[in-house]
Amino acid sequence: MASPVLPLCAIYGGTFDPIHYGHLKPVAALATQVALHRVTIMPNNVPPHRPQPEANSQQRKAMVELAIAGNSLFKLDARELARSTPSYTVETLEEVRAEQGSQQPLAFIIGQDSLLSLQRWHRWESLLDLCHLLVCQRPGYSVAMDTPGQQRWLDRHSTTSVDELHAAPAGKIYLAQTPMYDISATAIRQRLAQNLSCGDLVPAPVLAFIQQHNLYQR
Numbered sequence: 548m549a550s551p552v553l554p555l556c557a558i559y560g561g562t563f564d565p566i567h568y569g570h571l572k573p574v575a576a577l578a579t580q581v582a583l584h585r586v587t588i589m590p591n592n593v594p595p596h597r598p599q600p601e602a603n604s605q606q607r608k609a610m611v612e613l614a615i616a617g618n619s620l621f622k623l624d625a626r627e628l629a630r631s632t633p634s635y636t637v638e639t640l641e642e643v644r645a646e647q648g649s650q651q652p653l654a655f656i657i658g659q660d661s662l663l664s665l666q667r668w669h670r671w672e673s674l675l676d677l678c679h680l681l682v683c684q685r686p687g688y689s690v691a692m693d694t695p696g697q698q699r700w701l702d703r704h705s706t707t708s709v710d711e712l713h714a715a716p717a718g719k720i721y722l723a724q725t726p727m728y729d730i731s732a733t734a735i736r737q738r739l740a741q742n743l744s745c746g747d748l749v750p751a752p753v754l755a756f757i758q759q760h761n762l763y764q765r
């Protein structure tokens with residue numbers, strides 16, 4: 548008897564300092580393209596390759612909750628916030644894989660900038676053993692990898708087949724044709740520090756939380 552088809556499970560990791568429309572809108576488009584029923588947003592606690600965030604973990608978690616309230620596409624997984632060691636994605640995915648089993652199709656969503664730096668991640672060679680990578684376009688970042696070797700790695704694993712993502716548990720890289728939003732958390736923090744408006748960059752409840760807690764004021 549054929550085993551039942553397991554729906555592709557997708558995790559979207561980030562620092563989310565704060566979460567913004569450049570996170571939410573491309574991923575909503577990606578979900579339609581790839582037929583994702585759910586996207587699990589996973590804020591990190593100790594980002595491996597950058598300074599500690601300005602907002603603390605609980606504040607960043609609260610902002611994610613506000614951003615996704617009432618939106619059934621998204622759910623929150625706060626597991627990385629409970630770890631005080633660097634939030635290495637490979638370790639998180641090993642934990643998720645152990646929970647969900649070897650046959651569960653699993654994907655990790657990143658932006659183009661993250662793809663370009665992926666080969667500096669902790670144990671990056673193991674990532675595709677654990678998940679697919681779904682990559683959202685991001686303005687200002689090259690679509691080509693930095694070196695011929697990295698490009699060969701990308702070409703070897705790339706697929707344009709959504710069916711392959713659903714059929715295999717891991718191992719593919721899908722470069723999605725998502726809409727581009729020139730939004731970054733860095734620019735938002737800078738604008739907030741200068742009292743500039745961010746109403747079209749961040750969901751209104753998130754902006755209200757930022758103001759209520761005086762976040763990102765220098």
Ligand SMILES: Nc1ncnc2c1ncn2[C@@H]1O[C@H](COP(=O)(O)OP(=O)(O)OP(=O)(O)O)[C@@H](O)[C@H]1O
Pocket residue numbers: 560561562563564568569570573656657658659660661683684685686728729730731732733734
């Ligand atoms: N505008 C965007 N378009 C596509 N992907 C994005 C965009 N902004 C962030 N991402 C992706 O979302 C994930 C989490 O990003 P992160 O929380 O670091 O946001 P950020 O805006 O890049 O933050 P910062 O400016 O503080 O570096 C990363 O994989 C990143 O590539």
Ligand SMILES: O=C(O)c1ccc[n+]([C@@H]2O[C@H](COP(=O)([O-])O)[C@@H](O)[C@H]2O)c1
Pocket residue numbers: 559560561562563589591594595596597634635636637661667668669
């Ligand atoms: O595992 C790593 O070495 C690693 C290095 C850089 C980033 N990541 C993860 O990639 C996601 C996006 O990272 P960031 O810094 O752009 O918010 C987030 O889940 C990070 O924990 C992971």
